[in-house]
Amino acid sequence: MKLKHFARDLGRCTYCPKLCRFCCPASEAEHAETVTPWFKMSLAEMLRLGRIEPAGEPAETLYHCFACLHCRTHCRHGVDVPTALAAARALVLRAGGEPDSVRELLARMRASGNPWGEDLGSRLRDGLDARFQVPEAQAVVFAGCRSAREPSVQLEPLFDLLEAVDVDYVGLAVEVEVCCGMPLWQAGDLEGFTAHARKVAAVLSRARTVICPCPTCAYALGTLYGLHDVRISARVLTADAFLAGALADRNPARTLPGQYVFHDPCFQTRYLEQGDGPRQLLAAVLESPLVEPEPWSGDDASCCGGGGLVPYVLPEVAAQAARIRMGQLAATGAEKVASCCPGCAQQLGAVAGGLPVEDLIEILRRAYA
Amino acid sequence: MLPSTPADPDLVRALEAICGADHVSAGDADRMAYARDMWPRSLIRQRAGAFDHPPEVVVWPGSAEEVAAVVKAAVGAGRCTVPFGAGSGVCGGTLPVRGGVVLDLKRLNRILDLVESDCVAHVEAGAIGEILERELNRRGWTLGHFPSSIYCSTLGGWLAGRSAGQCSSRFGKIEDMLRKLTWVDADGRLCETPFAPPGFAPWSADPLIVGSEGTLGIICSAWMVIRPLSAKRRYTAWILPDVEAGIDCMRSVMRAGLRPSVLRLYDEFDTLVAGSDPAVDEPGSSLLGGLAEKASAPAKALFHLGLARVLQMPRLLNRAADLLPGGCLLVAVFEGEDWERDLSADLLAEICAGRDGKDQGEGPARHWWHHRYSISYKQSPVFMDGAFVDTMEVAATWDRLPAMYRKVRQALAPLAFVMAHFSHAYSEGGSIYFTFAGAASDDAAALGVYDRIWDAAQAAVSAERGVVSHHHGVGLSKARYLVRQLGEAGSLVCAVKRAFDPHGRLNPGKLGLEEMDP
Numbered sequence: 077m078k079l080k081h082f083a084r085d086l087g088r089c090t091y092c093p094k095l096c097r098f099c100c101p102a103s104e105a106e107h108a109e110t111v112t113p114w115f116k117m118s119l120a121e122m123l124r125l126g127r128i129e130p131a132g133e134p135a136e137t138l139y140h141c142f143a144c145l146h147c148r149t150h151c152r153h154g155v156d157v158p159t160a161l162a163a164a165r166a167l168v169l170r171a172g173g174e175p176d177s178v179r180e181l182l183a184r185m186r187a188s189g190n191p192w193g194e195d196l197g198s199r200l201r202d203g204l205d206a207r208f209q210v211p212e213a214q215a216v217v218f219a220g221c222r223s224a225r226e227p228s229v230q231l232e233p234l235f236d237l238l239e240a241v242d243v244d245y246v247g248l249a250v251e252v253e254v255c256c257g258m259p260l261w262q263a264g265d266l267e268g269f270t271a272h273a274r275k276v277a278a279v280l281s282r283a284r285t286v287i288c289p290c291p292t293c294a295y296a297l298g299t300l301y302g303l304h305d306v307r308i309s310a311r312v313l314t315a316d317a318f319l320a321g322a323l324a325d326r327n328p329a330r331t332l333p334g335q336y337v338f339h340d341p342c343f344q345t346r347y348l349e350q351g352d353g354p355r356q357l358l359a360a361v362l363e364s365p366l367v368e369p370e371p372w373s374g375d376d377a378s379c380c381g382g383g384g385l386v387p388y389v390l391p392e393v394a395a396q397a398a399r400i401r402m403g404q405l406a407a408t409g410a411e412k413v414a415s416c417c418p419g420c421a422q423q424l425g426a427v428a429g430g431l432p433v434e435d436l437i438e439i440l441r442r443a444y445a
Numbered sequence: 446m447l448p449s450t451p452a453d454p455d456l457v458r459a460l461e462a463i464c465g466a467d468h469v470s471a472g473d474a475d476r477m478a479y480a481r482d483m484w485p486r487s488l489i490r491q492r493a494g495a496f497d498h499p500p501e502v503v504v505w506p507g508s509a510e511e512v513a514a515v516v517k518a519a520v521g522a523g524r525c526t527v528p529f530g531a532g533s534g535v536c537g538g539t540l541p542v543r544g545g546v547v548l549d550l551k552r553l554n555r556i557l558d559l560v561e562s563d564c565v566a567h568v569e570a571g572a573i574g575e576i577l578e579r580e581l582n583r584r585g586w587t588l589g590h591f592p593s594s595i596y597c598s599t600l601g602g603w604l605a606g607r608s609a610g611q612c613s614s615r616f617g618k619i620e621d622m623l624r625k626l627t628w629v630d631a632d633g634r635l636c637e638t639p640f641a642p643p644g645f646a647p648w649s650a651d652p653l654i655v656g657s658e659g660t661l662g663i664i665c666s667a668w669m670v671i672r673p674l675s676a677k678r679r680y681t682a683w684i685l686p687d688v689e690a691g692i693d694c695m696r697s698v699m700r701a702g703l704r705p706s707v708l709r710l711y712d713e714f715d716t717l718v719a720g721s722d723p724a725v726d727e728p729g730s731s732l733l734g735g736l737a738e739k740a741s742a743p744a745k746a747l748f749h750l751g752l753a754r755v756l757q758m759p760r761l762l763n764r765a766a767d768l769l770p771g772g773c774l775l776v777a778v779f780e781g782e783d784w785e786r787d788l789s790a791d792l793l794a795e796i797c798a799g800r801d802g803k804d805q806g807e808g809p810a811r812h813w814w815h816h817r818y819s820i821s822y823k824q825s826p827v828f829m830d831g832a833f834v835d836t837m838e839v840a841a842t843w844d845r846l847p848a849m850y851r852k853v854r855q856a857l858a859p860l861a862f863v864m865a866h867f868s869h870a871y872s873e874g875g876s877i878y879f880t881f882a883g884a885a886s887d888d889a890a891a892l893g894v895y896d897r898i899w900d901a902a903q904a905a906v907s908a909e910r911g912v913v914s915h916h917h918g919v920g921l922s923k924a925r926y927l928v929r930q931l932g933e934a935g936s937l938v939c940a941v942k943r944a945f946d947p948h949g950r951l952n953p954g955k956l957g958l959e960e961m962d963p
Contacts, residue, residue, distance in 0.1 A: 084829075090491075091828035093483045093533055093821050094597035098575040107505055107551040107571070108470075109532050110478040119474065127494050133472040150596065152822040371579055407583065 089117030096147035131173030144379035165264030210247025220290035222418035240445035337410035340377035341417035361443035382423035517633030530602030536920030570601025589616030606918030680810035707778035753831035924957035935961035
């Protein structure tokens with residue numbers, strides 16, 4: 077994945093009149109032409125051509141991307157901006173030109189295996205009932221760093237739900253890196269990412285099914301690892317895809333009141349193209365029809381600000397994107413937000429005065445358990 | 446490379462005191478980003494790695510009061526100011542040719558008020574078109590302004606350049622939708638006039654500010670007419686034997702008092718492009734694909750040479766396009782009540798049938814509507830292939846329009862491949878939107894060809910008493926043609942400029958104002 081291989085995409089963006097500008101969350105949060113996909117790709121093209129140095133402010137600009145892929149929804153050329161920018165960051169990293177905030181993030185990743193720099197493995201082992209910690213189970217849950225950090229949001233409800241519906245063949249993969257390694261990839265540390273992926277794949281090699289509560293992890297394990305020649309033989313599923321099968325013949329114990337609006341996680345809907353799955357599960361348990369924040373829904377859903385490295389290296393920009401997204405969701409008149417990504421839940425949940433945010437798994441637990 | 450001119454630290458501090466340090470930048474990345482807009486001449490320079498016009502500082506004010514304070518600070522420091530929307534302009538109108546302070550207005554992006562009973566909304570100038578339209582739609586309204594730049598342009602930019610949307614035949618140009626402006630003058634004063642419906646509006650400076658491209662004042666917000674969102678449309682399309690017959694149909698439609706939301710006529714070659722698949726993405730194919738498909742076998746071989754090589758044979762290409770069979774596509778879309786849509790479509794059918802038109806059903810019009818913003822995607826492959834493409838939107842009265850079309854084509858035939866459509870119609874006349882593509886052996890030579898194309902095209906327009914620009918504005922690219930068109934009246938325009946901006950601090954170098962000033 078070298079920048080020189082992206083010449084076509086870089087040129088398409090450089091000479092494009094910014095036709096994805098309106099939907100780019102970085103552009104909307106910061107209001108600057110500098111962080112539009114057009115100009116970030118123009119900078120990457122200048123980098124490719126050796127017209128700018130891989131350091132300083134131009135290089136720093138390359139990190140102002142949520143990797144949400146919303147730009148591709150409106151790109152008739154099908155340009156994959158996040159991947160091209162990751163290749164550009166790899167070049168910056170090799171030259172030692174990355175910003176300090178990225179250098180610190182990478183140090184945390186290398187020290188702890190996750191972007192928080194915390195011992196999430198211990199937290200997971202200590203925080204979740206030991207009976208669920210069955211790494212040799214047929215189907216294992218790959219927690220992901222955000223869920224591992226707060227097991228009560230997704231992991232505990234997931235196992236409660238599975239227990240309630242008599243699914244006993246799922247265990248938690250605990251002796252594994254709890255992060256999928258995506259921050260390494262997004263920072264341009266492709267060698268580090270590949271090494272991290274190999275470690276994850278080795279531990280998961282015995283599983284027949286890997287369940288990812290976080291759609292970003294599902295994409296990383298199921299797709300991105302393969303693009304870097306790391307194979308996981310198990311079937312990788314998002315939690316909603318697994319639960320759709322597990323709950324197929326069951327009726328909920330109760331339906332839930334309240335008006336929910338659905339927020340599409342970028343990796344669930346645009347990367348994995350599985351936006352329908354969580355909607356169908358929710359439709360089965362909600363008393364009122366799910367509300368859509370039209371037209372900012374589905375492939376056209378705005379990012380919550382939780383994507384890419386932005387929450388780690390530019391937290392105020394990420395918070396502004398979250399406020400914009402919460403505004404779209406709240407404008408529907410709904411009472412609560414439903415989503416299916418721990419990153420989205422944390423990002424949107426932190427918006428002051430915003431709607432309460434609930435994860436799909438917790439909603440299903442209340443309905444079925 | 447980017448010229449290295451460090452910003453005046455006192456100026457930066459003053460601006461930071463007004464807008465906050467996070468909203469002021471003299472950094473290289475920002476200066477590079479704001480050193481260009483979408484003027485194709487700039488893109489040719491950019492291809493060669495040039496940054497001709499970087500600003501000294503970029504500032505993002507968060508309110509009209511901050512805009513005023515920034516202008517005052519810039520004046521105090523002896524700097525000029527250049528207002529900036531989203532940089533989609535194709536005439537160099539936002540290029541900071543004297544450096545200075547660029548004011549990016551996109552933090553001013555709110556709908557401040559929406560009065561349903563009066564069908565008006567008060568909107569800040571930095572609102573991006575598509576986001577604004579989506580929000581109005583959510584509330585059951587539309588602005589009715591759909592330029593093909595809607596994804597990447599702002600309300601303030603539309604007003605500054607007298608923009609026209611694709612539904613202008615029904616809703617008018619942007620200035621027709623304006624009821625009141627708030628703007629900042631060259632001394633940093635916030636100016637506004639009382640709101641009033643157009644029939645009894647007081648005399649004000651607003652009409653001068655609109656279209657002045659930031660040279661007389663900086664637009665901060667505007668009260669705009671909005672309409673209830675219409676869910677029903679009727680689509681219809683006809684093939685007319687030639688451009689003249691098509692123009693005659695458009696004229697008849699407008700004289701009959703019909704109000705189509707869309708009325709567009711494509712010449713023979715543009716008819717092929719309008720019907721093409723915008724997703725086709727091989728270099729050059731999306732621009733000349735129609736011609737390549739229709740060409741004879743020996744001629745087809747030419748297209749394998751690559752777009753830039755083929756475009757260096759413009760005479761041959763234009764001859765080939767002239768020989769195309771197939772007629773000219775006329776697309777119409779009607780909105781309104783059932784009776785209005787049906788009656789309008791019936792009348793259009795009568796008019797077109799009377800000019801030997803052939804009914805194409807609704808398919809081509811639906812296709813056009815679905816792809817109505819797609820044409821801009823064709824730009825990148827052309828520039829990547831070493832060629833260039835540009836557009837020229839001019840207007841004239843109906844009696845002059847056919848001759849103007851022929852003369853511009855004739856003038857450009859030796860220089861560029863050219864096609865055209867007619868997309869904005871009025872009872873008195875309409876506009877022609879020429880698209881021309883060219884190439885040369887290198888970028889320096891391409892600039893020479895590019896300039897000769899514009900000179901030749903505008904000379905032909907002038908000969909038919911056309912106007913230099915219909916809705917893209919003037920900026921840098923058409924400044925000398927505007928000077929010629931205004932003639933002696935230019936001195937009056939300059940007097941206005943001197944009254945508004947005696948020291949020439951607002952967006953200098955644009956509209957030919959300095960050339961006209963005696």
